[in-house]
Amino acid sequence: MTDFHRIKRLPPYVFEQVNRFKAAARANGADIIDLGMGNPDLPTPRHVIDKLVETAGRPRTDRYSASKGIGGLRRAQAAYYQRRFGVGLNPDTQVVVTLGSKEGFANMAQAITAPGDVVLVPNPSYPIHAFGFLMAGGAIRSVPAEPTPAFFPALERAVQHSIPKPLAVVVCYPSNPTAYVASLDFYKDLVAFAKKHELIVLSDLAYSEVYFDGDPPPSVLQVPGAVDVTVEFTSMSKTFSMAGWRIGFAVGNERLLAALARVKSYLDYGAYTPIQVAAAAALNGPEDCIKEMRDTYRKRRDALVDSFARAGWSIPSPTASMFAWVPIPDRFKALGSLEFSKLLVENADVAVAPGIGFGEFGDDYVRIALVENEQRIRQAARNIRRFFEAADGNLHNVVPLARAG
Template identity: 80%
Template sequence: MEFHKTRRLPPYVFEEVNKLKAKARAAGADIIDLGMGNPDLPTPQHIVDKLTETVQDPRTHRYSASKGIKGLRKAQAGYYGRRFGVKLDPDTQVVATLGSKEGFANMAQAITAPGDVVLVPNPSYPIHAFGFLMAGGALRYVPAEPNAEFFHALERAVIHSVPKPIAVILCYPSNPTANVADLEFYRDVVAFAKKHEIFVLSDLAYSEIYFDGTPPPSVLQVPGAIDIAVEFTSLSKTFSMPGWRMGFAVGNERLINALARVKSYLDYGAFTPIQVAATAALNGPDECIEDVRQVYRKRRDVLVESFANAGFPVPSPKASMFAWAPIPEKFRDLGSVEFSKLLIEKADVAVAPGIGFGEYGDDYVRIALVENEQRIRQAARNIRRFLETADETLHNVIPMGACR
């Protein structure tokens, strides 16, 4: 028997690749895993030290605050003031979340009525779409690139959607495409959203992972954006804290209040010592952020150079910890799942199939910068050997007359 909400969710396309990866490892294969965006760098020591110090106090072992302890919310407001010049009230415009993913999912529960239409980029991180689908909403897709076609799609959506869309999702730097947006783009989005009374929900989880010297802006930097916008951030990548599950939603007071109200029924917030350590991260030195950025930049450069030399050109991402790579032409008809499986079987390299991020991602794979430079070069050598036997591989994989 299937349940209504799970019936609305498609099969998890990463599972097929994950099973093959696990099977190969069980057989002794040394799989270089560039699939899941799971940071491999250690959390900075001063943050770990604060956690271990705080956890010694048994008073911190009790229930915490669902919306986040006050010091943590003040620290996040302080970060927005320093980084973006945006003033936030920590009591009414900041909520701590269990990562940005949980924040998105519970915001969807808070604001979505059955049948409400939400505008979602395609391809995009799965929770951007399926959080609203699980909440009973309907999806209308828009392009992932921040260009003129994005706004044409918004115009068509407002004209042709019944009921009118309630929100538009943004994600820049993007997961998975690594697209970046500038402040002028955000100004145009905010103007459009205000004109049509649509909320803006922005995912800024990769705000500190950028490579060209230009820090990605916040949509809340646009004057008046706070009237209709909420932004989600995370400490997972900035401070290499993925397992700590610490993120934030900030912005419009009405939306933040709705999220906080839903969360008050669902959780008591993160473990207090984690929140105290997260406060130390936000209030602490910035050198560790730059160190993380430099590691990803070097890995990005090694990936682009070594994969190009292997015959698998990868566009150089300007930001995020991902590269969005077109599948080589002779393999494109296989689709991203079958190509990803081939890389595991023939090259001992795991990547994420693009279709897992939306149907318009099926000609791509996402490559995560979560292995060191030596391992990335090894992955390139493995792929080069695989591509040198590509004609034979294709002959064995694709039956005559097959098509996707």
């Protein structure tokens, strides 16, 4: 059978390979401590579940919903932006509900990309930031991931050397996978650059509420005039541990959101109405659950940094996000992140995400997610210490932990 054009443009999904390693190890009886996928393990707040149960099963709410989101949820998101960022949004024209931020990004790419359009994407970055545009027929040019002044000369070079001129620039702070956080000054420079070069800014703010040190991460829409060129994506997944509910938002520029809403109107009828009603209850409800989530991840971060350091692996402490972006220890670096991740599954019963899955500039790193409790994180560190102590020049001959005496 002929290969399909769009599928050929996609590389092998690295995380699927890691999933196969995990499945094989579990089939052999291993207890894998899974720090790979950023899949929240905390419970969805009780009042949100209660609202879902209360709303489900009624003839009115079991019908087709609205592809751009029900009015009550769009108003709740606009109120959140006003409360959290001091940003005023028109819920009718400047807020679209998406099936998670991933779907929002992919369909925005479908809406705005012509074949061959160039999009500037950080490397390393979350896969959909690049592959949404590749699937839409665009081309990707990599720019640095770190939000420092050095970002802008690199952006300038990318603009000068791209034919055709780039259409858009993607940013994601707090970043997945690197955990970098951008300042409002960085966003001011970004908006000025985008206006000068007629670029669209697509900002992924999925981790806006997962922060530990310093001020809450800002929104690029706090910059005066940013709405002229910007759409920002947020998600309920991490803030309220609602990953499987698939609710996110795109907010900002009316023209771009109208294009997104038009594409979505052909593809879906929106999330199940009771889920949207429950999501509105989450945004409008008490914030104790958000503080508890933050405290839990902070404690896990501290346990990770402390226990892994004692195991001989120094972990840079993330100030935000639910991830640590961790350099591979020097003696394993030549293996690359996929092979090193495989070794950790085979020999330490620990799964992490290989950095190569986020772009070629991530291959010296792995991403560790804070999705197991502190006890399991400390167990992972003990397993890794045993692996490090047993490792020799022929790394694949290390005796797997599950079979060690």
